[in-house]
Amino acid sequence: MTGDVNMAKTSTAGTPNSLDVSGTELWSVSPRERDEVFGRLRREAPVSWQRPPDGGLLPATQGYWAIVRHADIRHVSRHPELFCSGQGISFDDVPAELAEMSAAFIVMDAPQHTRMRGLVNHAFTPRRVRTIQQQIEAQAAAIVADAVRLDAIEVVRDISMRLPLWTISEMLGVPPERRDDLYDAANIMVGTADEEFVAEGEDPLVVLFGGVTALHQLAHELQAARKAEPGDDLMSALVAAEVDGDALTENEIAAFLVLLAVAGNDTTRNTISHSIKAFSDNPEQWDLLRSDPDAYLGTAVEEMIRWDSPVRTFRRTATQDTELNGTLIREGERVVLFYASANRDDEVFTDPWSFDITRRPNEHVGFGGGGPHFCLGALIARTQLRAIFSEFIKHVERFDAGEIDYVTGNLINNIRRLPCRLQVRQAV
């Protein structure tokens, strides 16, 4: 990364690369097909200028630099002083009101980010996560017990959807009678990219706004309830959180709930679904995992996250002229991080298209490339994946999954449906 920035040798902003990653069709094909384009970019043009992305809720106006190599994604993630989040993190442009209502610390920079994240960090420490681990394990056991009674399951509906939002509800202390409202609103937040989810004639933006508004209302209700009667849950901790005399405002907590409903929802959901498909396609890996879960489950979970790469893209904006892998990036220009591409970078991962549960080290960027925005919920996600696959290990000999039905979208690697038969271990 050293050297005179005037010597930058590759393409400059304004000339889109012939390997285009801004079209929506790229996001409707399988990850493997998509990586043919990204593999060429990694080799031929690791920092390439791209035209504004198609699709999205608003017409995109700005081009961007596509960042596709592992080392470059780490560099951008670990230099927030050069590549900031405060000017937006989504590939697509977001309407201002919506951005305002979901303006949690994921779209902030230091010092506001440091303050906000410091206030919520307490709820996500390993010690706190251990206190909910048993509840997550019990819920995972119930979900798998239901599934193994069925001949054929639809993985997303019968398994993957059932754990993440339940976990968030438990953590927040959402009362049982309000959980369906949380689920509905949260699923709106992550569903508007799906043409089947938004009814004919409906404006996705209006639907999305309805979801955000419902989450804000729930957040305000919960805050009032916990201020009146604190409990041992995340919401109580949030309303009481104070660092150096500083507390979170009601709207900041509401925006955090919106973030949780998105970040903690279809990320884990899709990793569960993709992992079931991966074990169905690679039965020898399932046999290996079952042969010694204590030895393999830890590395298997990391491989599941690498394999899925649930978050497809986040964006940063350059705060000054800087050089990245030989390319000059000017102040104000956008860079988009393509995480799945980094997770298939053969400079880091041997045989990257092999699903290998023994892979170690496994420095995937499934939770981000490091730095201040590294996934706050990483430990919870790992706990959920461990819990659900521990139950499968006990009961399932083989996954026999059909074809994945993908949702087109550039934020999350989203599966709409996945049919599967479970070969269940017979009681002896």
Add this chain to the structure above:
Amino acid sequence: MVVVGADIDLDRCQGHGLCGMECPEVFDVDDGGRAHVLVDPIPPELSGAAVLAQQSCPEQAITLHEAREGEA
């Protein structure tokens, strides 16, 4: 290399707890959301795990100290 000690830069630490997952005998995160080192010196059999813990830190907040020449 043989690692005998570790320091955590608390200005960098964000409490992710990945160090504690790699090497729970040496690293833990307290309720205040900051990592700390549980043992000093680090026993030789945990040296390798301590290196993995350092590498796992997204904030690069862990500094390891190697044994000097002649030390175990």
